[in-house]
Amino acid sequence: MESGAIPLESVGPFDLQATVESGQTYLWDRADGNMYETTSAHGGDHWYETVVPPIAGVTDERAVVRVRQTDGLLEWESTTDAVPILTHLLRLDDDLDAILGATPDLPLLNRAYEEYRGMRLVRDPPFPCLISFICSAQMRVSRIHGMQMRMAEQFGDPVEFDGRTLHAFPTAEQLAERTEEELRDLSLGYRAPYVQRTAEMVADGEADPAAVRGMEYEEAREYLTRFVGVGDKVADCVLLFSLDFLEAVPLDTWIRTAIADHYPECDAGGYAETSRAIRERFGGEYAGYAQTYVFYYLRAGGE
DNA sequence: GCCCAGGAAGGGG
């Protein structure tokens, strides 16, 4: 086992708990088993862990990463050097101060950014992210997380680390081999056939979420809707939380409420038109950052 | 019991 610590003065503002428990990613687990339950200010001091698939240019091998935030440090334990992996997954390479500087001066955005200062977007691996958000339809955050954990435990490879057995998220091939019935047994409900058929599409090489790299934003969103269970909203989540389209603004129930209450002129009827309007209102290039702060802020009870 | 949760598919107009 390797271990180390990343000094946060080299990273800028960072809040691990807000980043991992804000409903962007469902692939991390809290070692104390209390995911989404107890919250504390700035960082949280809890250990989080995940099994990372090989990522080109980041890690050649599958890795286990465990991380916690203490004052001024991001402490980690891993099967390998976790610095490039954490930098990739938690977007430590984003210049958050510059992003805030490019964000329009709107009261709602100011309150949300103030409340969760340091929260980053995540950069999830594409296939697990795609499956996670197919599962997110009409479902609470904690239950989406439970579904991903059960799929990993039941269908993913076991990985030994520090005397315990963790589980990698299943590959497309592993999920495609499962039946709709087996997925329903994990309480996926009507999402079970969506997950199964999308996994088949990826496993068969019929389509690949990573194929959108280099596409123009709306073209990329349109591409992702070919997957079963993926409409405009889920496509935007995958673009934002996995594929580096920071301008993507997923129009979920919370952001639609925010539009109705704060920016009614942005409600242009259809998804594409409303998306363009709120994207422009939130500053364009980093509009997805603003959306994610607003989502977490409103869901936690802010106004 | 009722209502809701980071929606999407399938049908009809």
Add this chain to the structure above:
DNA sequence: CCCCTTCATGGG
């Protein structure tokens, strides 16, 4: 193209 209904499941 837009509008409507249906689709599981668990927690409040």
